[in-house]
Structure formats: C-alpha cells, structure tokens
Amino acid sequence: MSIGFIQLGQCGNQIGHSLFDFMLQETQMSSPGAQALLNEIFFFERKNKLIAKSLLIDMEPKVVDRCLKADYYDKTFSLTKQEGSGNNWAYGFNNHGPANKNAILQIMDTLLEECGYLECLFLISSLAGGTGSGLGSYILELMSDRYPEIEFFNICVMPHLTGEVILQSLNTILTIGSIYQHSEGIILLQNDEAQALCNNLLNLKSPSLNDINQVMSTNLASFFWPCLTNQVYSTFHNNLQYVQELLNITNNQYKLLQLNQIPQLPQQSKAFQNDTWSALEKRIQQMVMTGTKEYNINWHKKGQQPFKQLMLARGIDVKKHQFNWNTVQDEHQFNKNEKSITVLHNSSNIIESLNQISDRSNQMIQERAYIYQYEKFGVKISDFQESMGIVEGIINDYEQLIQ
Amino acid sequence: MPRELIFVQVGQCGNQIGMRFWDLALKEHAKAKQSLLYDESLSSFFRNVNSKNQELKIGEPIQNLKARALIVDMEEGVINQILKSPLGELFEEKQCIQDVSGAGNNWAHGFYHYGNQYEKHIEERLRKTVEQCDSLQCFFMTHSIGGGTGSGLGSRILGLLEDNYPEVFRFTASVFPSGDDDVVTSPYNSLFSLYELAKHADCVFPIDNSALINIVDQIDKPNKARLVKENAHEGSVGIKITQFGEEEKRQKPFDKMNSLIAHLLSHITCSMRFEGALNVDLNEITMNLVPYPDLHFLISSMAPLYSLLDSKLQPRRLDQMFNDIYHPDFQMITGQPSLHKYLAVGLLVRGDVAFSDVNRNIKKLKDQLRMIYWNQEGFKYGICNQPPIGQQYSMLCLANNTCIKDTFQEMTDRFQKLYKRKVYVHHYKQYMEQSHFDETLNAIQNLMVKYQELELAQPKKYQRIQPIF
Numbered sequence: 078m079s080i081g082f083i084q085l086g087q088c089g090n091q092i093g094h095s096l097f098d099f100m101l102q103e104t105q106m107s108s109p110g111a112q113a114l115l116n117e118i119f120f121f122e123r124k125n126k127l128i129a130k131s132l133l134i135d136m137e138p139k140v141v142d143r144c145l146k147a148d149y150y151d152k153t154f155s156l157t158k159q160e161g162s163g164n165n166w167a168y169g170f171n172n173h174g175p176a177n178k179n180a181i182l183q184i185m186d187t188l189l190e191e192c193g194y195l196e197c198l199f200l201i202s203s204l205a206g207g208t209g210s211g212l213g214s215y216i217l218e219l220m221s222d223r224y225p226e227i228e229f230f231n232i233c234v235m236p237h238l239t240g241e242v243i244l245q246s247l248n249t250i251l252t253i254g255s256i257y258q259h260s261e262g263i264i265l266l267q268n269d270e271a272q273a274l275c276n277n278l279l280n281l282k283s284p285s286l287n288d289i290n291q292v293m294s295t296n297l298a299s300f301f302w303p304c305l306t307n308q309v310y311s312t313f314h315n316n317l318q319y320v321q322e323l324l325n326i327t328n329n330q331y332k333l334l335q336l337n338q339i340p341q342l343p344q345q346s347k348a349f350q351n352d353t354w355s356a357l358e359k360r361i362q363q364m365v366m367t368g369t370k371e372y373n374i375n376w377h378k379k380g381q382q383p384f385k386q387l388m389l390a391r392g393i394d395v396k397k398h399q400f401n402w403n404t405v406q407d408e409h410q411f412n413k414n415e416k417s418i419t420v421l422h423n424s425s426n427i428i429e430s431l432n433q434i435s436d437r438s439n440q441m442i443q444e445r446a447y448i449y450q451y452e453k454f455g456v457k458i459s460d461f462q463e464s465m466g467i468v469e470g471i472i473n474d475y476e477q478l479i480q
Numbered sequence: 481m482p483r484e485l486i487f488v489q490v491g492q493c494g495n496q497i498g499m500r501f502w503d504l505a506l507k508e509h510a511k512a513k514q515s516l517l518y519d520e521s522l523s524s525f526f527r528n529v530n531s532k533n534q535e536l537k538i539g540e541p542i543q544n545l546k547a548r549a550l551i552v553d554m555e556e557g558v559i560n561q562i563l564k565s566p567l568g569e570l571f572e573e574k575q576c577i578q579d580v581s582g583a584g585n586n587w588a589h590g591f592y593h594y595g596n597q598y599e600k601h602i603e604e605r606l607r608k609t610v611e612q613c614d615s616l617q618c619f620f621m622t623h624s625i626g627g628g629t630g631s632g633l634g635s636r637i638l639g640l641l642e643d644n645y646p647e648v649f650r651f652t653a654s655v656f657p658s659g660d661d662d663v664v665t666s667p668y669n670s671l672f673s674l675y676e677l678a679k680h681a682d683c684v685f686p687i688d689n690s691a692l693i694n695i696v697d698q699i700d701k702p703n704k705a706r707l708v709k710e711n712a713h714e715g716s717v718g719i720k721i722t723q724f725g726e727e728e729k730r731q732k733p734f735d736k737m738n739s740l741i742a743h744l745l746s747h748i749t750c751s752m753r754f755e756g757a758l759n760v761d762l763n764e765i766t767m768n769l770v771p772y773p774d775l776h777f778l779i780s781s782m783a784p785l786y787s788l789l790d791s792k793l794q795p796r797r798l799d800q801m802f803n804d805i806y807h808p809d810f811q812m813i814t815g816q817p818s819l820h821k822y823l824a825v826g827l828l829v830r831g832d833v834a835f836s837d838v839n840r841n842i843k844k845l846k847d848q849l850r851m852i853y854w855n856q857e858g859f860k861y862g863i864c865n866q867p868p869i870g871q872q873y874s875m876l877c878l879a880n881n882t883c884i885k886d887t888f889q890e891m892t893d894r895f896q897k898l899y900k901r902k903v904y905v906h907h908y909k910q911y912m913e914q915s916h917f918d919e920t921l922n923a924i925q926n927l928m929v930k931y932q933e934l935e936l937a938q939p940k941k942y943q944r945i946q947p948i949f
Contacts, residue, residue: 087759139755159483159615163763164860207767239843240857243768243824272836283834286757286863435944440854443942446771462945470947 078118080301081130081188081195083216085202086162086209088234090133090140091286093201095294096301097129097149103298107409114303121192123151130192132184134216136173136208137161154184162207166248167454169211170255174219181216182223189224197228197261204252205236205245214255221259231256231263232297238269238433244447246437251456254464257332257471262324264300264334265427266293270370277372278341295412296338299419304389304407323385323423331384331474333427337364338419339371347413354390354398354416361388361418362402368426383424384478392416425475435468483752484524484613487549487620488637491630493655494623495551495558496734501622501742502547502567507869508746512754518542521753526570527612535612544569548613550605551575552637554594554629555582575609577602583628587669588911590632598633603640610645617752618649618682618762620745625673626657626666635676642680649682649762651748653741656813656887658690665904667894668917674891675920678927683766684777685744685878686887687812692737698809699736699785743868744780744812747828747876750864757835760828760862768860769824769880774927775934778826778878779817781810784871798833798873802841805877806849813887820883821935822851827861831873835863853939885931892924 084093100119104112120127126148133141133155141157144150156177162169189195200217202209213231221229233252236245256263271292275284279292324330339361342350352360364371366380388404392415395406402420411417441447442461451461489498509522518528518540526545528536536543547570553559559578562568577598583590610616619641623630641650654677657666677684751760770776783804804810805827806818829838842859851858868874898904899917908917 137759137761139759143755160617161759161761161763163761163767165763165767207764237839238857239839239846240859241839241861243855243858243860245857272839275836284836286835289835437854437857439942439944443940444854444937446854447767449773450767450770465945466947469945473947 079130079193079195080118081132081192081198083132083134083198083200083213084144085134085200085213085216086206087135087137087140088203088206089201089209089213090135090144091290092232092234092294092297093131093133094144094147094150095287095290096201096297097131098147099291099294099298100301101149103302103412106413111303111409118303119301120149123191126151128154130188130195132156132181132188134181134208134212136169136212154188156180156184162211164205164207164242164244164248165450165454166207166211166214166244166251167451167456169207169209169213170215170251171455173208173212174215177212178219181219185220185224195227197230199230199232201232203234203236204249205234205242206248210248210252214252217256217259228261229259231260233263233265234293235265235267235269235430235434237272238430241268244450246434247441247447247451247461249434250438250464250468251461253471254467257467260332262320262332262334264297264336264421266296266336267430273370273372274341277370278343280343292341296336296419299338299389299391299411299417300336300421302391302409302411304391304405304409320387320421323387323421326384326423326478329474331423331478333471333475334421334423335427336419336421337361338417339364340414340417341371342414344413347415350415352416354395354400357416357418358390358398358400361420365420365422365424365426368424368429381425381479383422386420386422386424389419389421390416391418425479428472428475431468431472435465435472439465483615483617484548485618485620485749485752486609486613486616487525487547487622488552488634488641489549490552490621490623490634490637491627492553492555492558492624493627494621494630494634495553495562497622497653497655497738497741498549498551499562499565499567500735500738501745502549502570504739504742504746504869506545506567508866509753511869512866516541518545524749524753547571547575548609549575550577550602550609552577552602552629552633554579554590554633556580574605577605583632584907585626585628585663585665585669586907587628587632587635587665587672588908590628590630590634591636591672592632592911594629594633595636599636599640602637603644606640606644616645616648618651619645620749621650621652621654622741622745623652624655624657625670625677626655626661626663627669630655631669631673635673635680638676638680649766650680651683651685651762652677652681653685653687653745655741656686656688656891658688658814659890660690665898665907667891667898668904668908671891671895671920671924672916674888675923678774678776678923682776683770685748685780685812686777686884687741687744687780688814688887689737691812691814692740694809695740695785695812696736740782740812743782744876746868747782747830747874748878750830750866750868751828751862754864754866756862756864756866758861758863760826760860760864764860764862765826765878769826769878771823771855771880772930774930775823775880777880777884779815779881779884780812781805781807781877781879782812783810783875783877785810798837799841801873801875802845805875806845813884815881815883815887817879817881817883818849820850820881820886821937822849822855822858823880823882823934824855824858824860825849825851825880826878827859828864828876828878829861829873830864830875831867831871832865833863833873838863852934852937882931882935885928885935888924888928888931892921892928895921
C-alpha cells in the first residue's frame with residue numbers, strides 16, 4: 078500500500094505539515110512493526126533520509142518555506158511562485174494552472190519514480206481561497222487524466238460560515254462543481270467545527286490557527302493510521318476498500334464524506350478518561366446521526382442513520398466489545414487515548430452547510446458582485462451557473478436519499 | 481525572489497508622506513531582523529548596492545540600501561530637503577524628477593504642461609526601476625489631490641502606469657482636501673483627480689486632513705481623549721505630556737499626521753513582507769474588497785491609536801480594539817460609515833492575535849454593522865505575526881462603504897459653487913477644453929448614483945438554479 082499527498086495553498090500545506098508531524102510523533106509510541114508499515118505507506122527513502130510522499134505546491138512562498146524546514150520534506154518535490162492567487166479561483170485555475178503544468182507534472186513524475194508507485198493520492202486544500210481551490214481543481218483534472226491508475230481523493234476545508242474570505246462561497250461552488258466528477262471521494266473538514274472543539278472540549282479559549290490545524294490533522298491521522306487486526310497487521314488496503322463501499326449508495330456515487338473522532342480531550346485530562354466502549358459507541362453514533370458535536374450532542378432527536386459508515390475503534394479491551402456498526406478493531410491506544418473511536422461517514426448532515434453556501438453564491442451571482450474579477454481570467458457567468466447546477470444536483474441527490 | 485513595490489511620491493504632500501514612510505520602514509525592518517543580511521522582506525522596498533553601484537543579491541550583507549521609489553516634484557524645495565536629510569542616502573539623483581517653478585495649484589498645469597514635458601523622462605525612469613525588480617507586485621502612489629503637482633502630474637503618472645504596466649496593481653494613498661482648505665482652486669483640482677483615480681487606480685485609500693488632525697488630537701490631549709483616559713494612570717499622564725511637549729516643539733506640524741499615513745502604508749504591506757498565520761497579499765485586498773470595478777475607494781481606520789512615541793500606556797484589551805475600529809474617531813477620512821451600507825470589510829491584524837479571537841469578534845460585531853444583503857459575511861481578514869513599532873498588536877480596517885458618496889457629494893458641491901460662475905476656469909482653459917469640466921462632473925455623478933443604488937438595495941428573493949442531471 079502506498080499513499081501520497083498533494084498539499085495545496087496555505088491551508089493545504091499547513092495541514093499536511095501538521096499531519097506528518099503528528100504521524101511521526103505517533104510512531105514513537107508504536108511497535109516497530111507499526112513503524113515499518115507507516116514508513117512503507119507514507120514515506121520513502123532518499124539519500125538516507127525518510128521523505129514524505131507529498132508534493133508541496135503554493136503560489137506564494139512563505140508557508141512552503143516553513144514546511145521545508147522539516148526533515149521529511151525535500152525541496153525537489155515543492156513548487157512555489159511569488160504572486161499568490163489573490164483568492165480568485167479563476168486566477169488559480171486558468172492562469173496558474175496552464176502556466177505551471179509542466180513543472181507540476183515534472184515533480185509528480187519525479188515523486189513516482191523515486192517512491193515506486195502510488196495507489197492513491199489525497200489532495201489537501203481549502204475551499205475558500207484561490208490556489209488550493211482553483212489551482213487544486215486544475216491539478217486534479219490534469220492528474221486524474223494523466224495517471225489513470227492512481228485513485229485521487231480530496232480533503233477539503235470549509236471556511237467559517239460567518240466569513241473569512243469574502244469570495245469563499247463563489248470559490249467553494251466553483252471548486253465542488255469542478256472536482257466532483259474527477260474525485261473518487263471528498264472528505265470535508267470544517268473550520269467552525271474544529272474551532273468549536275478547541276473552545277469547548279480542549280480548554281483552549283483562544284485557539285490559534287495552529288491549534289485548529291492540529292485538531293483537523295489528528296482527526297485525519299486517526300483515519301489514515303493502519304489497523305492491527307487478528308494479530309497480523311492488515312494492510313491499509315482493507316480500510317480503503319471500506320472507503321470505496323462508503324461512496325457507493327444505491328449504485329450511484331455519493332462522494333461527500335465526513336470525519337468524526339471521539340473523545341477530544343486536552344492532554345492533561347487523558348489519564349482520567351474512564352468511558353466504557355458502549356458509552357463511547359452510543360455517543361459517537363448519536364453525534365453522527367444528529368449531526369451534532371461531542372459537547373452538545375442532541376439526545377432528544379432520533380436522527381438520521383448515515384447512508385454508509387466506517388467505524389475504527391482503538392484501545393484497551395476493544396475486542397471484548399460487540400459493536401453495532403461495522404467496526405475495525407485495534408488495540409493500539411491512539412494519541413494517548415485509552416479508548417477512541419473514529420467514524421468516516423457518508424450522510425446528509427453536510428447538506429445544511431452546502432445549502433447556505435449555495436444561497437450566498439446565488440445572491441452574489443445574481444447581483445453580479447465580484448464577477449468581473451473572475452471574468453478577467455476566463456470564468457464566465459455560464460461557468461458559475463454550471464457549477465451551481467452541479468452543486469444543486471448533489472444537494473438534491475442527498476435530499477432524495479433521506480426520503 | 482521577492483515581491484517588490486515601487487513607491488511614487490508626487491508633489492509636496494506626497495513627498496512629505498513618503499519621507500515619514502521610509503523612516504518607518506527602516507525602523508520596522510531593523511526591529512524585525514537582527515541580522516545584517518539583505519533578506520527577502522527588505523527587498524520588497526529596498527535594493528542593495530555596493531560602493532560601485534552594482535546590485536547585490538539576497539543573502540549578502542547590507543551595504544547601501546536604495547529605496548525603490550520615484551520622487552517627483554515640480555518645485556525644488558522639498559526634494560532638496562529630502563536629499564540633504566539623513567534619509568537622502570536612500571535615493572539616487574536619477575530617481576528624482578524635478579523642475580523649478582511648480583504647478584501653481586493648477587491641475588491642468590500639472591497634467592498637461594508638465595505631463596507632456598516629462599512624459600518620456602518619467603517612462604524611462606519607470607522602466608529602469610521596474611527592470612530592477614524580479615516580480616513587481618504593485619505601484620503605490622502618495623499625493624494630495626487638491627494642489628497642482630500631486631493632483632495633476634500624479635493623475636498623469638497614474639495613467640502612464642496603467643498604459644505601460646497594466647497587470648501591475650496601482651494603489652494610491654490620496655489626501656483629499658478638507659472643507660476649510662486654503663487652496664482656492666482645490667475643488668477643481670480634486671474633482672479632476674478623482675475622475676482619474678476612478679478610471680486608472682485599482683484601489684484608493686482616501687485620507688483627509690481634518691480626520692488626521694482629529695486623531696492626532698486624541699493622542700496628544702489625554703485629558704480630553706476618550707481612549708487614553710481609560711488606560712492612563714496617574715503617573716504616566718504627567719510623563720506623557722512632558723515627553724510630548726518637548727517632542728512637539730521639535731516636530732514639524734504635519735509630521736505626526738504624515739506618520740499616521742506612513743503607518744497605514746506599513747500595515748497594508750506587512751503581510752507581504754513578514755510571516756503570518758493568515759497571509760493577505762495586495763491582490764487579495766482588491767479581489768475581496770472591490771465587488772464592482774469602479775467602486776474601489778476604501779475607508780481606512782487604525783487601532784489602537786497610541787502616540788508613536790509613548791509606549792508606556794497599558795496595552796488595550798484586544799476586544800476593545802475591535803470595537804474601536806468601527807468608530808469614526810479612528811478613521812483617516814471623515815465620514816459616517818455606520819449610517820450607510822458596508823459592501824465589504826477587510827481586517828488586517830498584526831501581532832500575536834489568535835485566529836479564533838478575530839473570528840469571535842467578527843461574529844459579535846456583525847449584527848451592529850449594516851452589511852449589504854448579498855454580502856452578510858463580507859469579511860476578509862488576515863493575521864501578520866510581526867507587530868508594529870512600539871505596540872504589541874494593532875489592527876487596520878479597510879471598509880468599502882457607501883458613505884464615500886457623501887464625500888464625493890461635498891466635493892461636487894464645492895466644485896459647482898465655483899464652476900457655476902466660471903471662476904478661475906480661464907486658468908485651466910489654457911491647457912484643456914471646457915468640456916472636460918462637464919465630462920468630469922458627469923462621471924462623478926454616475927459614480928455617486930452607483931453607490932446610492934447599492935445603499936438602497938433591498939434583499940431580493942432569487943430562484944435557485946435548477947440541478948443539472
């Protein structure tokens with residue numbers, strides 16, 4: 078099994094960096110067998126150093142420069158420019174894309190050459206900006222065409238719904254409209270959720286961007302971390318097979334996935350955790366079914382069963398418990414948690430946020446606000462309408478399933 | 481491979497602002513980097529040359545810093561002063577374009593007479609300055625629009641920049657005349673300039689003297705000032721006045737006001753030069769804050785407003801800073817944005833401020849601001865780690881607000897007062913047709929109508945697009 082990443086834009090690079098940092102840290106606490114497996118899946122050797130299977134791409138230099146200070150990144154697999162994308166999807170897609178096409182393919186080819194092969198590749202980016210969203214969409218289209226044997230997934234970060242970047246709704250619509258057809262599956266992470274977790278559960282009254290990134294990357298890592306089943310390390314391939322199943326509902330592709338992990342505890346509280354497996358299981362199931370968070374779980378609503386889900390339970394005595402949902406069980410204590418459960422699910426919770434974003438872009442498009450910025454770089458009203466149509470289609474599909 | 485800015489200082493006001501700016505820039509960079517190497521952040525504003533005037537690359541030790549700037553004035557006095565001052569070493573003779581007699585506070589004299597005379601020379605100088613850059617981000621012009629050189633020749637240069645380098649951003653910090661301006665022809669000059677700014681600039685930061693005086697007053701007089709009173713304790717008030725009293729005698733009257741503008745320029749460009757948790761480039765500013773291409777006038781306000789000399793005051797609580805920024809006392813141009821509609825708001829925070837603090841405050845204040853209905857979340861924010869000189873953290877708010885049309889209305893009214901009786905028009909007709917007066921009036925009226933429409937815009941219910949199957 079071999080998994081690669083493409084870190085796109087400021088957000089993508091910050092999260093990727095955080096993710097690799099965490100995974101290396103976590104290997105310190107695992108058996109040599111797990112370490113070897115991890116190294117084989119996510120890293121490769123180059124000039125006697127362990128290098129992450131990751132491309133670092135950004136149209137402005139500062140964030141990538143910071144990442145490159147880590148031991149496990151190599152400048153050969155990075156690409157930066159000076160000017161940024163100005164939060165403009167069209168600039169990222171139509172301008173930076175073609176201009177950097179050869180350079181991008183070159184570093185990808187080099188990566189493939191040196192690391193052997195890749196089974197799948199995860200593109201990490203935000204939906205609000207210009208590089209991660211615009212250039213990212215271009216790269217996905219380019220690569221899924223060029224490398225048909227690799228499966229491409231997306232990890233997308235949704236910005237705060239109260240506003241971070243004014244163009245975020247427009248950029249989000251254009252991105253989803255573009256990547257939905259080429260991506261195998263899209264894991265959606267939300268800034269709102271991560272920040273709320275920091276505020277309410279991790280005792281961080283003023284979480285920094287770094288704290289928020291860490292929450293997201295530990296959640297992601299809990300999904301990527303290989304599971305030991307039956308005393309023999311199963312290859313991650315098994316988890317991935319489950320992912321394929323998650324995406325196929327009623328013989329159609331439903332590609333939006335969400336990730337939940339409990340418990341979220343500050344480090345100093347972990348020693349005092351004494352939840353039972355049934356308690357944890359009930360909590361996370363109710364969370365997933367009602368779309369609420371761990372600190373304000375709605376116990377009164379019955380909730381909506383997820384269409385598909387994958388549950389990973391890790392910790393002490395996990396094999397002794399009978400889980401209701403299809404669960405992969407592993408004795409490893411992840412992130413120093415005695416017991417923890419991760420659920421990757423395909424459910425309709427996300428529709429509410431998508432509806433809001435769709436409303437807002439619709440208003441802007443009808444008022445023609447900011448549209449001239451996109452038209453300057455080749456994205457016309459008809460392109461917006463097409464992307465809106467695709468997003469409406471996705472919302473409609475998910476709403477139909479609820480009935 | 482840095483991203484460079486080229487400063488264009490035009491006229492007396494523009495050059496005086498420029499001087500305060502270069503002073504501040506040097507101090508900032510000195511504080512930020514302790515090493516004596518010429519690094520990427522320095523190269524945004526400066527070149528590095530050795531004694532033989534050869535360019536030195538990034539990473540080499542600093543020898544002679546030269547500012548990336550064009551200094552233009554049609555009068556000798558200010559430029560000579562600059563070159564004689566300690567900051568004069570930043571400039572080479574060939575960066576200065578000067579004449580002797582000035583433009584007589586006549587926009588047309590600046591635009592047409594000197595414009596035609598110096599056009600080739602300016603283009604040539606520009607070309608040389610641009611060649612010295614690796615990846616030029618933008619031109620930043622400082623000038624006043626009430627006089628003759630800054631307004632007339634400045635407008636002409638703006639047009640030249642667009643013609644020759646259309647893809648490079650053009651930002652201006654333009655000093656608008658106050659109501660009690662002493663230049664009689666300033667209503668004409670400013671409206672003509674405004675027309676050019678509307679046509680050729682990507683983004684304008686209007687500033688007026690009365691707002692700046694108001695701010696300086698607040699810093700200077702702690703007994704009257706609202707903000708300072710809350711923080712100063714017994715001992716520091718006494719110290720403050722003495723310190724200030726002495727400084728005041730040494731500083732020239734406009735220096736403090738110009739320093740504020742220098743700070744504005746520094747805040748706008750800080751994210752390009754220094755690291756931050758959430759970077760905001762200059763192109764992101766235009767992209768997010770200018771929903772329609774003509775409406776590119778941004779009202780700027782800064783908080784906290786300490787004296788630039790005295791940092792003994794208690795640091796303000798962060799939340800208070802967020803509240804203050806929307807108060808008219810902190811604005812660089814007179815106006816009442818809270819009574820009008822916000823089209824978009826940009827917040828650039830400097831210092832050790834957490835991402836979630838910004839987010840939390842935006843949520844709190846959202847309901848108090850009248851945002852246009854299709855941009856209820858019209859906030860763009862950025863965080864730069866490097867705090868400004870003398871403060872732990874600070875904030876700059878750039879608001880695209882329909883209240884600017886009131887400013888335009890006042891300018892138009894003053895223009896009409898003179899034009900109705902054709903007063904002084906003959907001075908301008910020496911260089912241009914009278915139709916230009918009417919054309920300008922028309923254009924500004926149209927601009928105001930656009931703002932007025934947005935001000936009155938009511939939420940409409942739009943049909944959502946049908947899904948594509």
